[in-house]
Amino acid sequence: MSKRDKVWLLGVCMILGIFLSVQFKVIQTNFTSGGLTPNQKLTQMSIELKQLREEKETLMRDVAEYDAKLSAIEETASQENVVIKNLRNELDKYKMVAGFKDVKGEGIVISIDNPPTDVNFNYDVNIVYEFELLLSVINELNAAGAEALAINDQRIISTTEIRTAGNAININSIPQAPPYVIKAIGNKDTLDGAVNQIFGIVSILRDRRYQVSVRKLDEVVIPRFNDILRLDYAETVDED
Amino acid sequence: MRRRLSSPYIFVLMVTLGLLVALQGKALQTGVKYVPLQQLNDYKAVLESEQAEVEQLKRIVEEKKLKYNEIDNFDGDDEQIIGSLQQEIAEMKRISGMTDVEGSGVIVLITDGERDLMENEDPNNIIVHDVDIRTVVDDLWYAGADAISINGQRILFNISDVYCNGPTIKVNNKLFSQPFIIRAIGDRKHLEAAINAPGKYGNTLRQWGIFVEVNTKIYMKIAGYEGDVRYQYLQDLDKGDAQ
Numbered sequence: 001m002s003k004r005d006k007v008w009l010l011g012v013c014m015i016l017g018i019f020l021s022v023q024f025k026v027i028q029t030n031f032t033s034g035g036l037t038p039n040q041k042l043t044q045m046s047i048e049l050k051q052l053r054e055e056k057e058t059l060m061r062d063v064a065e066y067d068a069k070l071s072a073i074e075e076t077a078s079q080e081n082v083v084i085k086n087l088r089n090e091l092d093k094y095k096m097v098a099g100f101k102d103v104k105g106e107g108i109v110i111s112i113d114n115p116p117t118d119v120n121f122n123y124d125v126n127i128v129y130e131f132e133l134l135l136s137v138i139n140e141l142n143a144a145g146a147e148a149l150a151i152n153d154q155r156i157i158s159t160t161e162i163r164t165a166g167n168a169i170n171i172n173s174i175p176q177a178p179p180y181v182i183k184a185i186g187n188k189d190t191l192d193g194a195v196n197q198i199f200g201i202v203s204i205l206r207d208r209r210y211q212v213s214v215r216k217l218d219e220v221v222i223p224r225f226n227d228i229l230r231l232d233y234a235e236t237v238d239e240d
Numbered sequence: 241m242r243r244r245l246s247s248p249y250i251f252v253l254m255v256t257l258g259l260l261v262a263l264q265g266k267a268l269q270t271g272v273k274y275v276p277l278q279q280l281n282d283y284k285a286v287l288e289s290e291q292a293e294v295e296q297l298k299r300i301v302e303e304k305k306l307k308y309n310e311i312d313n314f315d316g317d318d319e320q321i322i323g324s325l326q327q328e329i330a331e332m333k334r335i336s337g338m339t340d341v342e343g344s345g346v347i348v349l350i351t352d353g354e355r356d357l358m359e360n361e362d363p364n365n366i367i368v369h370d371v372d373i374r375t376v377v378d379d380l381w382y383a384g385a386d387a388i389s390i391n392g393q394r395i396l397f398n399i400s401d402v403y404c405n406g407p408t409i410k411v412n413n414k415l416f417s418q419p420f421i422i423r424a425i426g427d428r429k430h431l432e433a434a435i436n437a438p439g440k441y442g443n444t445l446r447q448w449g450i451f452v453e454v455n456t457k458i459y460m461k462i463a464g465y466e467g468d469v470r471y472q473y474l475q476d477l478d479k480g481d482a483q
Contacts, residue, residue, distance in 0.1 A: 039275045045283045052290045059297035066304035073311055074321065081318045087325040092476065094329055097469050098336035099398060102477035135374050143401040147474040158337045158396040161381035168285055170382075174292045177285035186473055221477065227296045228303050234341035234386035234425040236334050237461060 099157035099225040103148050105185040107220040108192050110137065110202075113179035115209040125209050127178050131164050133205060137182055138162070140201045144194035146184040148222045152176045153183075155225040172227060179211075188216040337396045339464045341387045345425035346432055346456050348376065348442070351418050353449035366449045370404035373420060375441040377402070383434035385426040387462045391416045394465045412467060428456040 078085040095101045112134075114126055127133065138156060141149060149156040154171040161170065168175035184191055195202050195214060205212045314320040333339050350373070353366030377395060380388055388395045390402065393411045403410040408417045424431050435442030435454045446452045 042275050042280055042283060045280070045287060049283065049287055049290060052287070052294055056290065056294050056297060059294065059301055062301045063297065063304060066301070066308050070304070070308055070311060074325075077318060077321050081322075083322055084318060084325065087322060087329065091325060091329050091332065094332035094336055094338070096471070096474065096476065097338065098332045100332065103474050104477050105473040105475050107473065131378075132371060132375055135378055136371065138397070139370075139374060139401050139403070142399060143403060147471050149398055156398045158335065158398055159381055159386065160397045161378055163378065163382045167281070168288070174296070175285065175289045177282065177289070226293070226300065228299055229335050231334060231341075231386040233343040233345065233427065234334070234462070235343055236330065237340040237342050 099148070099155045102221070102224050103185060104219055104221045105147065106188045106218050107146070107183065107185035107216075108188055108195070109215045109217060109220060110182040110184075110195060111179050111211075111213050112137075112182070112205060113211045115211060127180065127210055128164055128167060128169055130208075131162050131169050133201070133208075133210075134162050134169065134180060134182075136201050136204075137195070140194055141182070141184045141186075141191060144186065144191045146186040146191060148185040150183045150222045151180055153181075153223050155223060157225045157229070159229065159231075172225070183220050183222050185220050185222060188218075192216050337387065337394055337465045338469075340461060341425060341464070342459065342461045343386065343425040344428055344456075344458050345385070345423065345460060346428060346435070346454055347460070348380075348422040348424070348435055349451070349453040349455075350376065350420045350422070350445070351451040353451060355449045368409075368418060368420060368445075368450055370402050370409055372441070372445055372450070373409060373422070374402050376422065376435065376445070379434045379441050380422070380424045380426070380431055383426065383430040385424040385431060387425045389423045389462045391421055392463060394463055396465055399465065399467075399469065412465075423460060423462055425460070425462055432456055 074084065074088060078088055092101070096103065112127055114128075134151065138149060138151075151162070151171050154160075154174055154176065157172075160172055163170045165175060168177045169180070170176070192214060194200070197203075202212050202214060311321065311324060314324075330339075334341065350368055352368055355366060357363060357366070373390065377388055377390070381397065390409075390411045393400070393414060393416075395402075395411070400412050401410070405415065408415045409420065410416075432454050434440055435452065437443060442452050442454070
């Protein structure tokens with residue numbers, strides 16, 4: 001091998017070395033930040049999401065239309081008949097208790113989010129895997145006299161479950177990802193005081209590094225329970 | 241002479257080339273952008289929840305259609321409208337937990353453990369706490385329970401609170417000491433599995449040394465919610481708008 005060849009070889013090896021180190025560096029940064037992927041898939045997903053949202057809009061409009069038709073029939077009937085009018089009022093009352101009515105009132109909004117990833121901590125804190133904390137928040141709010149509750153706009157009704165399922169928490173069997181926004185209607189000062197109590201639920205959550213914010217609002221709007229609830233096993237006991 | 245003439249030409253050409261390369265790079269960049277996996281996962285989560293909601297809405301539209309056709313067939317007959325309203329009221333009462341209900345289900349008995357403590361062990365390990373009861377109840381909801389009571393107190397997730405109160409537990413503002421008897425109406429096999437299956441909270445409690453027993457029952461009764469539900473702050477959104 002001539003001296004000239006060796007110099008060439010040295011040059012090629014150096015270039016190769018630089019390539020390798022750059023490649024390693026790129027892969028390393030991708031790995032620590034969760035990896036990169038072409039945005040083609042994301043575009044596809046966002047199109048799908050848009051379609052779903054449009055479908056949801058149409059369906060919601062259908063529901064509203066049928067509701068309007070139904071109440072129009074009942075309205076005309078109730079103008080002639082007092083019994084129907086009273087029954088409708090009673091139905092409204094029980095619908096409210098059951099959570100089948102959109103409601104508003106003063107109350108608080110609590111939002112709970114995962115802490116940003118921190119290199120100083122090896123373990124991951126994720127509210128998804130600590131659903132008991134959400135149960136405690138709901139319990140605390142119930143104890144403080146909350147009159148209506150919702151997590152991420154899923155109305156809490158008598159049989160609602162809060163459960164980790166995969167990478168999300170199922171609420172009314174709808175998967176919900178963090179952040180969790182809990183809305184509660186009731187005396188806003190009582191509710192706020194109950195969750196912000198010393199060593200209370202907010203400080204427990206903050207101790208675990210979750211990002212929690214509590215806001216007192218004069219008007220909180222909570223949507224109705226948006227599904228059909230069928231109780232197949234529990235039959236009403238005949239009172240007579 | 242030739243060299244002296246060409247250098248400004250080359251300079252201009254090089255600048256143009258540089259600009260073109262930069263423009264080309266910029267144009268291409270929008271096409272081959274890369275996104276972090278995290279963002280993809282977030283999108284996936286949103287997609288899943290939207291899909292589930294669309295499914296629910298489809299069911300509701302179906303139900304409303306049926307209801308509308310039914311009422312429309314009455315042709316303004318008051319008697320039939322009254323009947324349908326009464327039916328709906330009864331259904332809402334049942335769903336909201338204001339009535340006594342009966343059916344098949346399970347009875348879960350939970351008591352403090354009786355095993356000897358290990359050296360320096362915290363006695364709290366074998367004592368039942370409010371959070372234990374809450375999580376077991378949540379397990380039962382998740383398994384599709386229709387109605388649940390603790391020591392005879394109907395549990396409604398949107399109203400009831402379960403609290404640790406020293407040696408006793410407060411349910412719906414009434415005090416109970418152990419043993420805690422949870423009744424749940426629903427599919428017996430599912431409910432039994434919701435306590436006994438590995439990974440379920442009931443099973444975990446048992447491993448801590450707390451006494452947990454499940455029995456299925458073909459028939460039992462669960463009382464309705466005793467308290468009065470009175471709303472002070474809640475307003476009906478539909479009515480609020482109308483006023």
